Amino acid sequence: MSALDALTSALRCLPGVGVKSAQRMAYHLMQHDRNGALQLAQALQVATQQVRHCTLCHTFTEDEVCATCADPQRNRSQLCVVETPADQAALERTGAYKGRYFVLMGKLSPLDGIGPKDIGLQKLFDRIAVDGEDAVSELILATNFTAEGEATAHVIAQALKGRGVHVTRLARGVPVGSELEYVDLGTIAHALVDRR
């Protein structure tokens, strides 16, 4: 196999990249951006060596404990469960949450063969069982409002029944700035039920 074919085949490990895209990427890098290719190789090696999981919240970090968990200003008794670091970043951008996070790094998806063991559920339960100053009194389920995200939230809520943790879910309702006429029925129904 030539070096160019090997590169094309290696690029296919990226999600969403098929044969044609991989070939286009390989040609582009070799023709126009060899410097970028070397930087990418370097970044891949460094990240593979250095990135690991935070022992408290399971997100990606280069240290024992991530910056958010290590922040003494954070409310230690609130724990917000999200699917990915990207979801965590979206919540952080609101500035409305001052507690800590737990990042599942996935979601339950039986159709894809992803069960409780493949996402960090046991780690989450261990985290909640912690006593002392890191003890959790409220767990906020902020998984996505998709079928898989809802199922994941449901499984977590069921498993924590009777454990003395107050479990809440992000509110469902009409998005800010939207007109009722164009909002889907399920969302309006939820907003009616959960009215306050």
Place this chain on the structure above:
Amino acid sequence: MSALDALTSALRCLPGVGVKSAQRMAYHLMQHDRNGALQLAQALQVATQQVRHCTLCHTFTEDEVCATCADPQRNRSQLCVVETPADQAALERTGAYKGRYFVLMGKLSPLDGIGPKDIGLQKLFDRIAVDGEDAVSELILATNFTAEGEATAHVIAQALKGRGVHVTRLARGVPVGSELEYVDLGTIAHALVDRR
């Protein structure tokens, strides 16, 4: 900048990859495919070191002359001009062409600031000027039938006027397997004019 941010930013050197895709790729590699990440790093380094241009046809190769140009079975007097190695591969798959190629590695595109110097035009003219057993008697223009590809073919044809080379262009016409009712007007008009 963290190793993960560095990786996300490095992934953006790939064509068609924006901020969100780069982040998704970085998360995926770190969470599910560190082995693939290391293989990709390796392939990038090897390709950057070893891939260069064929001295005869300008395509990517790891040797002085690519396998197609080195093949003694090939008709040395025919030269087919294509935009990319992918286009060359498409022609090769037909099995209908037994001559040699010249790969421009691009196309004229004044709007993107790509002029004759940015694609291998001078190299092509040098190649055509070669005498002896590698001398070219027919040049087949197989650039794409887009605005840029047509412009590129036109510029090459103009520049080679009076140089004693027979310049031809791939035939325009109705694609195999198509019904006239659904073929665009420009194609039918060309097929009428070029009828044989």
